[in-house]
Amino acid sequence: MSMLITGGAGFIGSHFVRLIINQGCKVVVLDKLTYAGNLENLKDIVENPKTSKLYKFYKGDICNQELVERIFSSEKIDTIVNFAAETHVDRSILSASSFIDTDMKGVFVLLEASRRFGIKKFIQISTDEVYGTAYQDSFRETDTLNPSNPYSASKAGGDRLAYAYWTTYKLPIIITRASNNYGTYQYPEKFIPLFITNALEDKKLPLYGDGKQVRDWIHVDDHCAAINYLMMHGKEGEVYNIGGGNERYNIDVANIIIDELKKPKTLIEHVKDREGHDRRYALDCTKLMSAGWKPKIKFENGIRDTIKWYRDNQAWWKRIKNGEFMEYYNKQYSHRFTSADPQLR
Ligand code: NAD
Numbered sequence: 103m104s105m106l107i108t109g110g111a112g113f114i115g116s117h118f119v120r121l122i123i124n125q126g127c128k129v130v131v132l133d134k135l136t137y138a139g140n141l142e143n144l145k146d147i148v149e150n151p152k153t154s155k156l157y158k159f160y161k162g163d164i165c166n167q168e169l170v171e172r173i174f175s176s177e178k179i180d181t182i183v184n185f186a187a188e189t190h191v192d193r194s195i196l197s198a199s200s201f202i203d204t205d206m207k208g209v210f211v212l213l214e215a216s217r218r219f220g221i222k223k224f225i226q227i228s229t230d231e232v233y234g235t236a237y238q239d240s241f242r243e244t245d246t247l248n249p250s251n252p253y254s255a256s257k258a259g260g261d262r263l264a265y266a267y268w269t270t271y272k273l274p275i276i277i278t279r280a281s282n283n284y285g286t287y288q289y290p291e292k293f294i295p296l297f298i299t300n301a302l303e304d305k306k307l308p309l310y311g312d313g314k315q316v317r318d319w320i321h322v323d324d325h326c327a328a329i330n331y332l333m334m335h336g337k338e339g340e341v342y343n344i345g346g347g348n349e350r351y352n353i354d355v356a357n358i359i360i361d362e363l364k365k366p367k368t369l370i371e372h373v374k375d376r377e378g379h380d381r382r383y384a385l386d387c388t389k390l391m392s393a394g395w396k397p398k399i400k401f402e403n404g405i406r407d408t409i410k411w412y413r414d415n416q417a418w419w420k421r422i423k424n425g426e427f428m429e430y431y432n433k434q435y436s437h438r439f440t441s442a443d444p445q446l447r
Pocket residue numbers: 108109110111112113114115132133134135136137138139140162163164165184185186187188189190204208227228229230257279280281282283284289
């Protein structure tokens with residue numbers, strides 16, 4: 103039997119593929135290879151004969167019912183882990199359409215095929231962003247969802263649709279809601295890799311608003327380990343928060359990056375805030391901890407290793423940071439910067 107990992111060429115998906123294959127399991131990846139999908143993230147698996155024999159790749163869209171059903175019928179899939187998604191909040195504000203397609207309709211197509219083919223386990227990778235801003239306490243799994251941007255709203259749609267397939271059809275689903283991930287191979291549009299790579303290029307770091315927004319950072323390896331644990335020990339029909347226990351102000355993370363790379367603090371530029379910016383994300387992970395799992399990687403160590411990886415693997419991100427990326431970057435940031443020197447932008 104094989105595990106279907108959708109979005110396996112993306113940031114978290116590629117780490118999860120590596121984890122599962124290294125346990126000796128067969129993996130089928132279905133990935134559309136959008137701007138965020140990158141086969142280089144899986145290069146080590148393809149090039150190693152021990153792991154390549156356990157790996158099969160399909161380029162395609164999770165919204166494509168015919169393709170999804172063909173994979174289910176020809177590959178003996180018993181478990182599906184759905185990472186495939188449009189994932190960047192700022193892009194969803196510029197244009198939401200692909201988010202509605204993939205994060206809602208795509209989940210529907212996968213759920214329907216799973217029902218038809220009698221899948222044994224369906225893990226829907228949701229996000230802590232479905233709760234919206236945590237003004238006071240941390241969110242529990244039973245709290246009301248209050249998503250506030252097109253990305254989190256479409257993810258909430260996929261999250262609740264997966265739950266509906268449990269209550270209605272007893273499809274064996276588990277939903278995970280993780281906090282912000284960081285680590286290697288993260289596409290450099292996201293906060294941490296954008297700031298590291300901009301600093302390495304001596305460009306400005308565009309900090310939204312006052313920089314006092316809070317995110318709870320979890321290392322991608324911890325996140326993948328938690329999903330793997332829940333696949334074995336989680337209860338069907340349940341939602342699990344997966345947090346890192348590392349709440350940090352954005353400005354503090356920016357300063358760590360600057361200090362680690364020995365760059366001047368003046369590279370940080372406070373710019374116009376994101377519309378509808380969630381002030382704080384925070385998760386109560388009592389349920390996951392009671393099930394027997396907690397994160398291992400300390401933020402101070404994880405961020406240092408991550409910065410080092412981006413410093414040592416410039417070819418990986420320099421190939422990304424041109425073409426489509428620069429088009430997006432200029433659209434997103436050119437009106438925000440006040441720096442006179444265009445070289446810095
Ligand atoms: P990513 O943007 O790096 O990767 C997404 C992958 O999905 C890419 O390989 C892309 O090509 C693929 N994809 C997009 N649309 C597709 C489609 N229609 N059909 C098939 N493949 C498609 O994302 P990520 O950061 O690795 O996030 C993975 C999952 O984890 C997402 O569901 C996201 O919502 C969730 N999540 C992410 C974070 C985070 O901090 N990054 C936190 C919590 C949850």
